[in-house]
Amino acid sequence: TEGFFQEQPRLGNQYDxxxxxxxxxxxxxxxxxxxASGPTSPVGLFRDIGAKTVEPEVFRWIDDAEKNKPYVEELATFGKPKGVLHTAAGWKELGKMAAREGIIQTAYEDKYGPYKRVVQFTKYYIYCPSSAIYTCPLAMTDAAARVLELQLKNASLSATKRPIFQDAYNNLTTRDPAKCWTSGQWMTERAGGSDVRNSETTAFQQSDGTYLISGHKWFSSATDSQMSVLLARTPTSAGLSCFFAPLKNADGSWNGVRIVRLKDKLGTRALPTAELELKDMKGYLVGEEGKGVxxxxxxLNITRVHNSVSSVSFWRRGLAIVKAFAKVRKTQNKELWKNPLHLSGLAKMEVQFRANMQLTYFTVALLGFDEQGMPEKRAAWMPKDGKEVSLMLRVLTPLVKMVTAKATVASLAECMECLGGVGYLENEQELNIARLYRDANVLPIWEGxxxxLSVDVIRAFTKGDSLAALDGWLSRVFDGQGHNSLKEARVVLKTTWNDIKQFAEKASTEEALSKCRDLSFGIAF
Ligand code: MFK
Ligand code: FAD
Incomplete structure (x- = not known):
């Protein structure tokens, strides 16, 4: 109770x-x-979430969600299998907050046209580091809503499936916390998550057109979801097929799903990641048989954008904590932020962070244009038309996911060190870089x-017209701009570019494949 006590660092409004x-x-x-700056303008909404996201109540929810890990109540008192999945109250509150704020729903409401994604992902970015990674189910919810939306736009969707898909879509996109659904995404099996071709799950069509799906899914993150989009093999197609399936029947019993076990993980502790056995799960085919991937x-392409935004948001929260600490912590009788050595480290991280933010926001903007069409009035540095947008997006999505995830893990380790010994501790959630670091380590692994992803980047370059599109955009935007700061970047870009062009001619060789990763990081630079 006596002696020196460090003044508590405090986080302010995470937008301001x-x-x-x-x-x-x-x-x-x-x-x-x-x-516009009124309370219902985008900036007003960002500022509102920026305040809510650092409220003590939200940190209490995170704490509750982290400490009360999900568990399965296997059996009822007299031994009957029960399989009830329990998640923490704090976890549920974080989900309700997301629905109220429209963290996903904003992308499906009719308000911001081609700018929907920028508004939506800015809300998501501010909310994410205070979500105990509830953003994982949200990412899959967003992606599932888009899959269903595209199905519903297809005039030939069968009359049996249409109301079922419409109902699911409505539930995924409502802001009503009592009604809103989340979705799972089940691809990974024991035989492989990167390469899904040896998947063993099977689907047999029934006389009413539905399918019965059986098999083993090795990772299911959002096991508390109401539905899933999953891959399975039908007897009549060589390729995998894609299915929509509710997790529960109308009476609340599982729809052919058994939780084999919950995974014991380094981080994402509040998230109920499970291994599942499927036995005659009733599902509905999405699209054509055999074209499931x-x-x-x-x-995948939407959840990968979520992954990128999650990465920079974690990084940003790490920096916010580090800066708050540097303002109040003194060494040699001076605040840490006035120490040139410490400050130069922070400045370097801030520059890297900003580069990653630019890449991410550019990709987010392009996703909005791809889905909603190009805005009529736009800056000169934006792509010229919808075709250029979709070709560039195809390459940027995996590229930005891989680059931001890797950089975030490294930088959060640096952020921990910036707090000294306290950085390594499980602190109060407001200052808990350890939680962010544990969770961030999954970002380079899941979703590719x-x-x-580096193989996917190069495949996208070599398969369609993405190479020409990006080349055209780069020369239009950068050529003739004599900024010295761009010189080094352009030398790297040019060398990498030549490598990719050569690669495009010999894409199948082992030598070319071994260079994918270096090339991809080169392009991102
Ligand atoms: C808070 C953070 C938010 C994120 C939350 C995430 C929660 C975690 C959830 C998961 O981890 S879900 C599992 C994620 N799994 C992966 O990401 C799998 C990684 N592996 C790949 O991406 C492989 O490249 C892939 C499985 C897609 C390869 O499968 P195949 O069967 O070998 O596919 P192939 O033959 O390369 O492509 C089949 C078709 O799909 C082709 O089209 P065509 O038939 O017209 O030729 C491809 O062009 C197309 N395709 C493949 N990847 C594509 C794509 N099209 C567009 N975009 C892509 N990314
Ligand atoms: P593998 O594919 O066996 O990869 C092992 C190593 O081989 C990796 O380093 C990889 O980079 C490398 N490798 C693989 N292929 C190539 C190649 N062609 N060239 C060069 N190197 C290669 N999956 C779901 O479907 N749904 C979920 O909800 C879900 N949630 C998850 C939650 C958590 C917490 C975690 C950790 C995983 C989750 N996953 C989920 C699984 C995740 O998507 C996979 O773990 C991931 O895609 C990698 O697959 P794998 O584990 O089979 O590894």
Whole structure:
């Protein structure tokens, strides 16, 4: 009770304190959206979530969700199998908060046109580090809503499936916390998560057109969800097929799902990640049989953007904690932030963070344009038309996911060190970099590992017209701009570019494949 006690660092409003985010908002939203400041304007909403996300109550929910890990109540008193999955009250509150704030729903409401994704992902970015990674089910919810939305736009969708898909879509996109659903995404099996071709789950069509799905899913993150989009093999197609399936029957019993066990993980402790056995799970085919990977790619490409935004948001929270600490912590009788050595380390991280934010926001903006069409008035540095957008997005999505995830893990380790010994502790949630670090380590693994995504980046370049599209955009935007700061970047880019062009000619060789990762990081630089 006596002697020195460190003054408590405090986090302020997570929108107001994030100056770089504010600059990106000015760059990526048109003036009528970015300069309005009333409570219902985008900036007003960001500021509101920025305040809520650091409220003590939210940190208590996170704490509750982390400490009361999910568990399965296997059997009823007299031994009858029960299989009830329990999650913490704090976890549920974080989910309700997300629905109320429209963290996913904003992308499906009719308010911001082509800028929907920038507004939505900014809310998500501010909420994410205070969500105990509830953003994982939210990411899959968003992606599933998009898969169903595309199905519903298809005039030939059968009359039996239409109301079922519509109902699920409505539940995924409502802001009503009492009604809203989340979705799982089941691809990974014991035989492989990167390479799903040896998947063993089977689906047999019934006389009413539905399918009965049986097999073993090795990882299911959002096991408390109401539905899933999953892959399985039908007897009549060589390729996998994609299915929609509710997790529960109308009476509340499981729809052919058994939780084999919950995974014991380094982080993401509140998230009920399970291994599942499926036995005659009733499901509905999404799209055509045998083309499941193609249909689920819509999902992958959205969850990968979520992964990128999650990465930079974790990184940003790490920096916010580090800066709050540097303001109050003294060494040699001076605040830490006035120490040139400490400050130069922070400045370096801030620059790297900003580069990753730019890449992420550019990708988010392109996703909005791809889904909603190009805005009529737009900055000169934006792609010229919808075709250029979708070709660039195809490459940027895996690229930005892999780069931001890797950089975030490294930087959060640096952030921990910036707090000294306290950085390594399980602190109160407001200052808990340890939680962010534990959780961040999954970001490079799920939704495609770094290797797999780098192969995908190069595959996208070599398969369609993405190479020409990005090349055209780069020369239009950068050529003739004599900024010295761009010189080094352009030398790297040019060398990498030549490598990719050569690669495109010999894409199948082992030598070329071994370079994917270096090339991808080169492009991102
Ligand atoms: C808080 C953070 C938020 C994130 C939350 C996430 C929660 C965690 C959930 C998961 O981890 S879910 C599991 C994620 N799993 C992966 O990401 C799998 C990684 N592996 C790959 O991505 C492989 O590349 C892939 C499984 C897709 C390869 O499968 P195949 O069967 O070898 O596919 P193939 O033959 O390369 O492509 C089949 C078709 O799909 C082709 O089209 P065509 O038939 O028209 O030729 C491909 O072009 C297309 N395709 C593949 N990847 C695509 C794609 N199209 C668009 N975008 C893509 N990314
Ligand atoms: P493997 O595919 O066996 O990969 C092992 C190593 O081989 C990796 O380093 C990889 O980079 C490398 N490798 C693989 N292929 C290549 C290649 N072609 N070239 C070079 N290197 C290669 N999955 C779901 O479907 N749904 C979920 O909800 C879900 N939730 C998850 C939650 C958590 C917490 C975790 C950790 C995982 C989750 N996953 C989920 C699984 C995740 O998507 C997979 O673990 C991931 O895709 C990797 O697959 P794998 O584990 O089979 O590893």
């Amino acid at each position: 304190e994030d100056l770089y985010l504010q600059r990106l908002i000015q760059a990526y939203l048109p003036a009528e959206l970015s300069q 193609k249909y689920i790619s819509t999902m 590992t770094t290797n797999v």
